[in-house]
Amino acid sequence: SHPYTQALLAASPKPDPEMATERIALKGDIPSPISPPSGCVFRTRCPHAIEACAQTVPPLEEISAGHYSACIRKELLSNTAVARP
Numbered sequence: 019s020h021p022y023t024q025a026l027l028a029a030s031p032k033p034d035p036e037m038a039t040e041r042i043a044l045k046g047d048i049p050s051p052i053s054p055p056s057g058c059v060f061r062t063r064c065p066h067a068i069e070a071c072a073q074t075v076p077p078l079e080e081i082s083a084g085h086y087s088a089c090i091r092k093e094l095l096s097n098t099a100v101a102r103p
């Protein structure tokens with residue numbers, strides 16, 4: 019459900035071309051781990067970042083049973099758990 023997870027899943031190869039999803043290309047440089055950005059550390063590459071993302075470290079919250087995400091933009095987070103094989 020997290021925007022970073024969405025980008026990772028969109029980039030993974032799909033064995034069935036009919037299951038292919040639109041790729042999410044992350045732009046920007048990967049931040050330095052010794053000098054991470056303020057607020058959400060993903061904000062410099064997140065396609066959904068807003069000004070508030072620089073002010074607040076998003077808390078890790080349970081969004082559905084057993085599934086957690088850290089993002090202040092709750093409207094972006096899916097409540098649907100990803101089925102695991």
Ligand code: SF4
Nearest residue numbers: 058061064071089090
């Ligand atoms: S808190 Fe902001 S920058 Fe971080 S993942 Fe959510 S929308 Fe993107």
